[in-house]
Amino acid sequence: MPLPRSTLKLLLSLFVLFVSGTGLVLSAAFIYLSPQLPSPESLREVELKTPLRIYTQEGELIGEFGEERRIPINHQQIPPLFVKAILAAEDDGFYTHHGVDIKGLLRAASQLLMTGHIQSGGSTITMQVAKNYFLSHKRTFSRKFREILLAIQIERELNKDEILELYINKIFLGNRAYGIAAAAQVYYGKSISELNLAQLAMIAGLPKAPSAYNPLANPTRAQSRRDWILGRMKNLNYIDDDMYKEATRQAITASYHGSKVAVDSPYIAEMARQEMIELYGNNAYTDGYEVYTTVSGKLQIKAQEAMITGLKAYDNRHGYRGPEAQLEDISEESTSNALSSYRVIANMIPAAVIALEDNLATLRFRDNSEAVLSWSDSMSKLSPYLSVNSVGAKPKSLEEIIAVGDIIRVQKTASGYDITQRPNIEGAMIALSPHNGAIIALVGGFDFRQSNFNRALQAKRQPGSNFKPFVYAAALEHGLTPATIINDAPVVFDSAKLEDTWRPVNSSGNFYGPTRLRKALYSSRNLVSIRILRETGINKTIRYMNRFGFDSDAMPRDLSLALGSYALTPMELVKGYAILANGGYGVEPYLIERIEDDQQNILFSANPATVCRLPDCDIDTDNNNDQASDEAQSLEQILTTDSEAKLPNYAEQVIDARVAYLIDSMLMDVITKGTGRRALSLKRHDLAGKTGTTNGPTDAWFSGYNQDIVTTTWVGFDRYDNMGRREYGGSAALPIWIDFMSEALKGSESKNRQQPDGLVTVRIDPETGELASANQGNAIFETFRSENVPVRESNTGISNPVDLEEDLNLENDLFE
Template sequence: MIRLLKFFWWSFVAVFCGLLLGLSGAYLYLSPSLPSVDALKSVQLQIPLRVYSSDDKLIAEFGEMRRSPIKFAEIPPHFIQALLSAEDDNFANHYGVDPSSLMRAAGQLFSSGHIQTGGSTITMQVAKNYFLSSERSFSRKATEILLALQIERQLTKDEILELYVNKIYLGNRAYGIDAASQVYYGKSIRDISLAQMAMIAGLPKAPSRFNPLANPVRAKERRDWILGRMYKLGKITEDEYQTALAEPINASYHVPTPEVNAPWIAEMARAEMVGRYGSDAYTEGFRVTTTVPSNLQEDANKAVSAGLIEYDQRHGYRGPESRLPGRTRDGWLQELSKQRPLNGLEPVIVTQVDKAGLSVLNRNGEQQHVAWDSMKWARPFLNTNSQGRAPSQPSDVAQVGDLIRVQPQADGTLKFSQVPTVQSALVSLDPQNGAIRALVGGFSFEQSNYNRAVQAKRQPGSSFKPFIYCAALDNGYTPASLVNDAPIVFADGNLDNVWRPKNDTNTFLGPIRLREALYKSRNLVSIRVLQALGVNPTIDYITRFGFNKQDLPPNLSLALGTATLTPMEIATGWSTFANGGYKVSPYLIQKIESRNGDTLFVANPPSVPAEPGATAGVAAPEHSLITDSTSPALPQAPAVATRVVDGRTTFILNSMLQDVIKKGTGRRALALGRSDLAGKTGTTNDSKDAWFSGYNADYMTTVWTGFDQPETLGRREFGGTVALPIWMDYMGAALKDKPAHTQAEPEGIVSLRVDPVSGRAATPSTPNAYFELFKSEDTPPSVNELGNGSAPGSPLPADESAPIDLF
């Protein structure tokens, strides 16, 4: 008996020593490769990039992982109890490893022949999640155990729990408990019920198997088991237990919903952040504040959408997107599930046609009504310039099975509509510093993410003429200078071609004042002015507005706006007119903050001096980037924009551009009832591009409309009919209740009465004399002074019909 006891004793000692030696050997073998636990104290969890409007409304979120880190003190006690009851109820007592859990896992392995559970504690899961892979092997498990022991020695239990709840994956791209609470319940973990906390606490074991969205039955079983464990362990009362058990499964999919519809702004901000920080932009939790106020962006969205729909409906109905007659209701719903709303235009299928209108099926399986009154515009589209006969009843427009688009109205009704094929872009800048205040790159980002505001180079037509006139005013011309609006012929000796430019009305007015020529948009005057100034000197002058020289054609067609420029470039150049002669550059990002709220960057763009007439200082380079990716932003003196045009020139040009609205091609804008607006229409050959650029001192806004593949907008469509209404809708909303604001009159401006016939200073007896603005050194002579011809700077060639070399 004694010998048997000695055998068992020495066997136990041998096994114990063997285990001790094995563990020691494993530690000595693995310890050199163990990562430092100190790294956990400064760990940086992946947090997505978030982009906000200037008034702190969410525009977009970018990143693979949805995560909102939470401090341990912010975690509700009930959630901690639910988590520990589900994952590690002995967490408070063990030192990183729970031998009983490991033995249970080993027993399952020996009995079944494969690994069922790992016997991991929360501390071991922290070690795996932060340092190790998900590989199932004994060496990885040994490393996990050793790391867990080290973690317990260097971190408190609260610190370990905080690391765990912020790292774990909980399904649907949610990492961490607060992100999961937002995804499944649309609110923070601090604001959900006990039953909902138990539901989230059940996810770490198997996020897909116990997901309340994918498997609500199994998720409820897991939730109820956790609640039972909490009750059994005395963590909740019986009343709390019974109330939580009775709560239904009410999880639904929530994603961070943008509060502002600004997809092109979001994409521009994302691209700039990636340019600055590379792939870290998506993971480092940057908070980007843009220069775009939410209300102005929404105003721009509405203006572009309404303007394009209005134009599109003027040209007729192109028919349904598809015809699906004979299908069942389920077949229709299957087809609708493939469709997406486009800028508020919802896809529906016609299920019945009667005299009152249409019955339609929407994507939710609901039947709705479309009234006949909203369909009367739908004359058949024949081509851009003609439509068929007006419909007399709904059946002339639609049939059962038609997939069409409807536009929901504020009162709950639906308007018959269609997705426009025409496109538009709107850019609105603060002319004082170049801040982008609103930007729309097309009808629908879902339809096409091509950003026409910054990518589409199109001919600006007559909206480019103010740059030619600005050059003239800076070279001796005045608004009273007379230029001959008469036929002119240009010969190209090399190509044996003849160019006979004409006005859009095919009329000629003879000698005409420069002011009148601008607001009447006379092409021949612009060409003669450019010819007198010289093409190359004028191009050199115009590049000061920020244009690239290679985009400006080196010939007289430049006077008609044949340059290829983006709406952003046009808006930037026009800002100089609006701000009194200073060059500004557009910028979008106002501020960048780190995950901890530290300010990493604050924009300091070169801006117009606050006081009229102040001299420009040294412009800061490229928006004054004053910080790197790790250091807080340092304060810097305001950068001052560089003056590129005489303030007197822009003041006079501003008054001429105001006449475009008062009595020229932009007269429709008088409906806004403002005295501080200036602008210019633009329409290219065959009406392929239509523009309106205009401003006051607060906002400079450019609108372009056209087709992506250039084609005519229609014989009766111009900048004043297509682009101007969009501009008016936006500027009317943007300037509502704002006082008039325009450039202050600089020193050196003289107002004189002028003879409208000769352009000279009028005498008291001169008939129809009017007041005109001049620079003090460019005042015209009196009509009584000797000499013939026009005012200075007003070339009138003797033989207007003589061919002139184009090049």
Template sequence: MIRLLKFFWWSSVAAICALVLGVSGAFLYLSPNLPSVDSLRSIQLQIPLKVFSSDGKLIAEFGEMRRSPIRFSEIPPQFIQALLSAEDDNFLNHYGVDPSSLMRAATQLVKTGHIQTGGSTITMQVAKNFFLTSERSFSRKTNEILLALQIERELTKDEILELYVNKIYLGNRAYGIDAAAQVYYGKSIRDVSLAQMAMIAGLPKAPSRFNPLANPVRAKERRDWILGRMYKLGKIDEASYQAALAEPLNARYHVPTPEVNAPFVAEMARAEMVGRYGSDAYTEGLRVTTTVPSDTQEIANKAVLKGLTDYDQRHGYRGPEARFPGRTVAAWTHELARQRTLGGLEPAIVTRVEKTGLQVLTRNGKEQTVAWDTMKWARPFINTNAQGRAPQSPADVAQVGDLVRLQRLDDGSLKFSQVPSAQSALVTLDPTSGAIRALVGGFSFEQSNYNRAMQAKRQPGSSFKPFIYSAALDSGYTASSLVNDAPIVFVDESVDKVWRPKNDTNTFLGPIRMREALYKSRNLVSIRLLQAMGIDRTIDYIAKFGFNKQDLPRNLSLALGTATLTPMEIATGWSTFANGGYKISPYLIDRIESRNGETLFTANPPRVPQGSEDNAGLAAPEQPISTGQVPGEPAGSFDQTPAPQAPAVAERIIDGRTTYILTSMLQDVIKRGTGRRALALGRTDLAGKTGTTNESKDAWFSGYNADYVTTVWVGFDQPETLGRREYGGTAALPIWMGFMGPALQGRPEHPPAQPEGILSLRVDPVSGRAASASTPNAYFELFKAEDSPPSVDELGNGTAPGSPLPADETTPMDLF
């Protein structure tokens, strides 16, 4: 017996020693490969990129992982109790490993031959999530155990829990408990109910199996089991338990809701951030503040929507997008679920046609009324220039089962509409710095991601003429110079080709002052000015505004706006007219911050110097454009804050007196020319110019005061005519007015300051020369001091600068 006891004793000692030696050997073998637990203190969780307006409103969020890290002190105590009840109720007592859980997992493995559970504690899950893979093997489990022991030695329980709740995947791209609360309930974890906490606490075990959106029955069973555990463990009282059990499973999918509708702006910011930081831009929790205020962007959105809708409805109703007659309400609801809202226009299916309007089924499953008065515009579309007879009743417009589009008005009522076939782009810049203040790249980003404001190169038509006139004013011409508005023929004898440019009305006014020629948009005057100045010299001059010479045709058609330019390029060039002669570069990102709120980048664009009107004729030194980058630091650095930089000064590219005179001429476009409709805004500080290309394929309006420069384009993606009687003044100008009116509302008038060296003289309207006291119908005109015209007596019978060419002139076509 004694021998038997000794045998068992020594066998036990040997087994224990073998176990100790085995564990020690495994530790010695595996420990050199274990990562340092210290790295957990500085771990960088993946956080999406967020883009904000200049006033701090969310525009968009980019990144595969939705995560909102939360401090342990911010976690509701009841959630911690729910989580521990579900995942590790002995968490506060063990040292990283729970032997009973491991034994239970081992027993299940022996009985079934398959791994049922891993017996992991929360600490072991932290070790796996941060350092290991999801591979199911004994070596990985051993590493997990050893790491858990190390983590417990070096971190507090609170730190371990904070790491765990911010790292775990909880379904629907939500990582961490706060992101999950946002996704399933649209609010922070701090604001959810006890039942909702229990539902989220049940997700780590199997995010897909217990997902309340995909498997609501299983999710509720899991939630109720956790509530029962909490009650059994004494974490909640019976009243709270019963109330939570009775609460319905009210989870639904919530996406981060933008506070500002600016998808084209968001995409531009995203692309620039990826260019700076690569794929890290999506995961480093960067916060981007743009130069776009939320109020001006919303004004721009409404202006484009209304302008395109008004244009579209002038040309008739093209019919429903689809027809689903004879379907059930359930089938209609299914079809509507497949449709998207485009440009604010909601899809709906007609369920009943009445004398007073339509009954429609909307995407939210409700039936609403569309009044007949909102449908009277819907004459049948025949082609761009023709429509059918006006409808006499709702039955002439729609039938039951029609898929139609509706605009929801501010009072909640619905207005009959359709998705416009034409497109538009709007760009607004701050002329003193180039900051983008509003940008719309098309009717709907959901319909097409193509950013027409930045990418669509189209002919600007007459809205390009101010650059020709600016070159003329800097070449010795004046606003009163006479130029012959008369026919001219260009002949290319080598190919027997003739070009006879004409004005849009096919009329000719003879000798005409440059000021009048601009506001009347006389094509022949622009051509003669370009011909007199020389094409190469003029292109060199215009390129200073930031245009690529490759986009400027080397022939006289340049005077008619046949260059191919984007709305952004046009707005950038026009900014020089608005700011007194300085070149600016448009920019969108004003500031970039790290996940910790540290400033990584602050824009420092070349700006117009204050008081520049006092030295309008002088050239400011050219300054390099600042990137806000730390010298020697790569673009993707998140560790250093850029050093403060001196403000960059914009380069003066043309005489400030030239822009002042040109602005007064462009103000006449609005006062008495093709932009007269803008007089309805009731401001005297606005200047601008319409533009319409051949066959009305492109319609433009560019204009400004000293606060904003705004360019609007309207046309089709595949160029085709906008229709008869559609010009820059009818298609684009209303959108420009729809923006500039509200954007400038409440702002004082802000015309440019008059620079030194400007004279105002009385001029003879017939000769363009300085008028004597007895000259009839004389008017005041602005001149540069050195370009003031001589009087009739001084000139005798001579000619003034820019005097008319012979009306019957024929010019060799090599100039063209």
């Protein structure tokens, strides 16, 4: 029955009033809110929060910092199937509406009237862009009006592809992933272009509720959401029936993937992070900076492997210390809770022993999986630790090593598992380019996640004999020669300055009488070093140390300096060795090669002081001095200079090239004849270096180099514990150095160092250091600075001896 005419008129009047009222409300809202709205045009220049990324020199990712993981992509990089999936999930009318979906808003309004609460917002993708970029997420009417008005304005200013690009780069998709490219990496460990239809639909289902539909936390609900989106895609004719069926049959394959780090090197990453924070503050975490370091990815990985292998080898020599903990309750819940606080370190997996019988043990891991551990020959080497100098008898069964309830560490092998343990000892390694100071590789400890204390930069330790080459260099500078005879004999220091009488000895406990400087260095004779320092003078020697960049104010002003009592970091030490390696030029270690912004614009490019020898370099002394003064600038100041206007930056010659050559030749003898003979295994004739061991011993060192790479290695306990009486630089540190250098030197040929002008090579008597007679059978060749060539003064006795006294008094004139 048709409605009466009067009723129709009434309904029409009410409708007109409703539309008019709605229009008035919207007009009033527009007039009120419009001046407060931001300009949509600013979206074209919006800067998304993008994390700081650190790379090797080859472009391999080392580390990533920032709360928001984001990989911005452009519209052309969005897979077409993802566009269809996100439209099916969020806004299938995106390409037809003008920013606002009236039907969606009416649906949201009806839900509000029926329930009294805002349930769905009826938001289009454009409205979500307005909200995400300009507004808060509070559910209020005023915010909704702003969202609508902004969406309309955005549609006027930007095209649909630009809007969609803004949307897919901004949306939060759970697990710190912002944008679809980051989500593809987080959930599947792939780029967005590598995902299949089912995976794309899974990501498209996340914007609605990243927690509720997260495939890691709620796989069942995530799959339901995915399948619903696939169904919508089929109904909208975005995909056909076969594609739908195939995609819905696929299992959930999502799993958490951290940053796709190619070279896991947290000590390097942390160093770069700190430099970036100093430069850019907290913006470093959000502005998308990309930092390219000087580090070689291949050599960094090798350095870390060599350090782990070397420290474990030391640890194995000193016996098995037993379990890390003991559990009374070995139930699944108890072991799982206990193991949750242990992490895998250097492939050493924590496990609880839950059963043990007949040389078979059952292990339970933190994920409650289990495995059988059986006796193997390698376990017979797990002699129990008794003291730093002794171990117990070799075990003959598992029962002698472990017990039920033990938390131990095991390592996967081809045949099963072996028992291992986390070393207590620590180490550090730094490899530099002696040409410009570029850090090629750096390891600050056994494991950063176990201890983030960077021993390469922060641990000041006594270098022992590793410091002697610098004392010898000072002696050569002040007139001594490699052939100078020094008496290796006992000395006694008795002074009111000392609490007790000091009687230094050689590491062997023996004394060898008159000894040439060269032999004293490669044999590491302590008493000769003391006499050399006394002959040169402490003040002269300390002043000379400034040339190597050492802190002369911190040096002990006594003869113990000759034995390496000056504490310094591995970084400071390797910098000094770089000067010996490059022929006497001062270089500064540096890590950051260049910094780029998120558009790959270069913001900073390093210009380190670089070794360049005449006549290869046309060095303008005035310009180079100006450039050298720039080295004192901070990185922040350098960033403000025009990189294209930078002059060549030549390294300054800080020690006589002839002295550097002579010390280098003496340190080569350390490898061929002295305490570094293990390095002969590298089968090179261009290597030089020096071991170092301190009293205790508490520190073991080896620093060595050729013309292209210089590396310092240190091993010791953080708490200065005794390392054991048979541990030296040659046994604890040198093997790590050799392991690393075997890779660093691979593919390169040995190089002969070019002899600088002003040196003379003559035959000498090895017993006296004098010129040899024409027919002397035991004569050897030695090289001298031209002003220091020896003469033959006698036919017998010792020539040019220095200090043959047996007792020395500290009150004597030692300082000049």
